[in-house]
Amino acid sequence: MPAELDEKTTRYGDMLADALAEAEVCVPEGTPLHEAAVECREMALSYLEDGRHFRAADDPVNALAAYSYGYGWLDCGVRLGLFSVPEDTELFTT
Structure with a gap:
C-alpha cells in the first residue's frame, strides 16, 4: 500500500x-x-x-489531499469557463 500511495501522490502532484x-x-x-x-x-x-511541503515532511496522505484539492479548484474553473486550456489536453473534464 505505501508504494501505491507514493506513486499516486507523485502522479497527482505532477x-x-x-x-x-x-x-x-x-x-x-x-x-x-x-x-x-x-x-x-x-x-x-x-x-x-x-502538497510539496507535506511531501517534503514525509506526509504523503496530506500531500495527496492538498494536490487533490488544488486540482479541484482548477478543474472547476475550467468547467465554469474561467480558464482556457488546450483542446487536446486530457487534464480536465471539459
Missing part, C-alpha cells in the same frame, strides 16, 4: 503542476469573473505548495 501550466485565465480583466479566476488559480497554486 498532474496539478501540469494543469497550472496549461490553464490560462480567459475572462476580461477588471471583471468579477477575472477576480474569481485569479482566486481559483491562487488557491490551486497554494495547494500545490502545501
Whole structure:
C-alpha cells in the first residue's frame, strides 16, 4: 500500500503542476469573473505548495489531499469557463 500511495501522490502532484501550466485565465480583466479566476488559480497554486511541503515532511496522505484539492479548484474553473486550456489536453473534464 505505501508504494501505491507514493506513486499516486507523485502522479497527482505532477498532474496539478501540469494543469497550472496549461490553464490560462480567459475572462476580461477588471471583471468579477477575472477576480474569481485569479482566486481559483491562487488557491490551486497554494495547494500545490502545501502538497510539496507535506511531501517534503514525509506526509504523503496530506500531500495527496492538498494536490487533490488544488486540482479541484482548477478543474472547476475550467468547467465554469474561467480558464482556457488546450483542446487536446486530457487534464480536465471539459
